[in-house]
Amino acid sequence: MFDKLEDLLIRFEEIMGELGEPTVTNNQDRFRKLMKEQSDLTPIVEAYKEYKKTKQDVEDSLAMLEEESDEDMREMLKEELNAGKKRIEELEQRLKILLLPKDPNDEKNVIMEIRAGAGGDEAALFAAEMYRLYVHYAEGRRWKVETLNIDEIGIGGMKEVNFMISGQGAYSVLKYESGVHRVQRVPETESGGRIHTSTISVAVMPEVDEDIDIVIDEKDIRIDVMRASGNGGQCVNTTDSAVRLTHYPTGIVVYSQTEKSQLQNKAKAFALLKAKLYDIEQQQRHDAEAELRRSQIGTGDRSEKIRTYNFPQGRVTDHRIGLTLYKLDKIMNGDIQEIIDACIAADQAAKLAKMNEN
Numbered sequence: 074m075f076d077k078l079e080d081l082l083i084r085f086e087e088i089m090g091e092l093g094e095p096t097v098t099n100n101q102d103r104f105r106k107l108m109k110e111q112s113d114l115t116p117i118v119e120a121y122k123e124y125k126k127t128k129q130d131v132e133d134s135l136a137m138l139e140e141e142s143d144e145d146m147r148e149m150l151k152e153e154l155n156a157g158k159k160r161i162e163e164l165e166q167r168l169k170i171l172l173l174p175k176d177p178n179d180e181k182n183v184i185m186e187i188r189a190g191a192g193g194d195e196a197a198l199f200a201a202e203m204y205r206l207y208v209h210y211a212e213g214r215r216w217k218v219e220t221l222n223i224d225e226i227g228i229g230g231m232k233e234v235n236f237m238i239s240g241q242g243a244y245s246v247l248k249y250e251s252g253v254h255r256v257q258r259v260p261e262t263e264s265g266g267r268i269h270t271s272t273i274s275v276a277v278m279p280e281v282d283e284d285i286d287i288v289i290d291e292k293d294i295r296i297d298v299m300r301a302s303g304n305g306g307q308c309v310n311t312t313d314s315a316v317r318l319t320h321y322p323t324g325i326v327v328y329s330q331t332e333k334s335q336l337q338n339k340a341k342a343f344a345l346l347k348a349k350l351y352d353i354e355q356q357q358r359h360d361a362e363a364e365l366r367r368s369q370i371g372t373g374d375r376s377e378k379i380r381t382y383n384f385p386q387g388r389v390t391d392h393r394i395g396l397t398l399y400k401l402d403k404i405m406n407g408d409i410q411e412i413i414d415a416c417i418a419a420d421q422a423a424k425l426a427k428m429n430e431n
Contacts, residue, residue: 074172078121085111085118117171124164131157170421173428178279179245184221184348185277188233190253192271197230199256199382200273202405204234207250209407216240220331221341235327235345237280244279249416250409251277252377258384268385272378281347287354289346295319296339301330316342325349380412394419 088111091097097104131154138150187204189196211218221235238247255272263269281287301315315330316338327349329342381390382401389404389412390397396415398404404412 074168077172078117078168081114081117082121085114088114113175117168120164120167120171124161124168127157127160127164131161169425169428173421173424176245176248178248180242181244181282182237182239182280183243183247183277184235184237184280184345185247185250185275186233186235187231188274188276189231190272190274192256192269194226194228194230195256195260195269196271196273197226197232198228199230199254199271200234201225201229201231203254203273203275204231204236206405206407206409207236207238207247210409211238211240211243213407214240216243221345222328222330224328237344239280244277246413246417248277249413249420250275250379252379255378255381256384257381276352278348278352280344281351287347287350289320289343289350293321295321298335314338318342318346320346320350323350323353391416 088107092104092107092111097107134150134154134157138147138154141147141150185207187200189200192199208218217239219237219239221237223234224232226232253272253274255270257268257270259266260269295318297317297319298313299315299317300313314333314335315328316335317326317328319326325346327342327345329338329345332338332341379391379393381392382405383390384401386399387401388397388399389401391412394415396412398411400408
């Protein structure tokens with residue numbers, strides 16, 4: 074590990090030197106790549122520098138302890154030694170985590186899809202609540218939310234909603250939300266007070282940008298334009314602005330109607346289709362790397378039940394990591410950071426354990 078850290082430290086110093094050269098500052102593409110590499114290396118380099126300094130401090134304290142005869146001074150040195158050794162252990166663990174292979178999609182924006190599953194209207198109502206949960210979470214982090222398509226039902230529910238969340242590191246945290254979410258509660262229409270169980274599925278897909286090559290053959294696509302549907306009045310466009318794309322090889326159908334312009338809706342529909350195609354490619358790769366998936370929390374399967382929201386008991390349970398929190402109201406208002414942090418920690422621990430096996 075330390076040989077690799079020394080190499081990274083040398084590389085970091087090389088980058089710092091290159092960034093000061095006029096030939097680099099005048100080349101915007103090269104400058105941006107170096108800045109990105111510097112940004113990625115900075116946390117590792119800072120932690121490694123602190124590790125080296127702390128280790129040197131411990132060695133100096135040991136040398137002073139051997140020569141010191143004053144008891145008060147010796148006690149102080151012993152305290153510094155213990156604190157230093159503890160910090161070294163913490164930094165070693167942090168460095169191991171920082172050196173874990175990075176998901177190349179972690180810094181990307183995400184396209185999320187929420188679909189109502191079992192439970193009829195109650196599932197659609199829960200889908201709408203989960204959509205608001207993610208909007209509140211994104212807004213709390215000052216991320217941008219852009220709706221791509223909504224299929225609503227009259228009572229305020231959603232059969233399906235697709236939306237993009239733009240923000241640095243969005244995929245790195247929201248990817249843990251992918252899977253089946255289950256709700257247990259008494260519907261307002263239930264006169265007997267019985268608890269019903271409903272489900273929704275959440276798919277989290279990285280936005281496909283220029284560095285990902287997803288080729289869509291025009292012969293494989295059917296493009297239909299139509300008037301947008303809505304609840305009447307101004308909600309319904311009077312022009313054929315809505316766009317539906319059908320991808321023949323996969324059977325994927327995407328629809329966009331949130332913009333007034335047909336061109337804008339077409340662009341959104343293609344962005345969603347590319348994300349879905351890339352997601353299929355990713356899932357196939359995950360299946361091929363089954364051993365790697367077993368070293369992470371969850372399977373990455375869209376059909377995996379990951380979380381239960383129990384309204385009568387006011388609790389939320391994440392089944393992958395065995396975490397139960399009794400603050401359902403706050404969670405439904407977007408306060409999911411504690412769950413996400415626990416998922417990240419569990420994922421890192423599983424990967425470290427797998428790395429130590431090898």
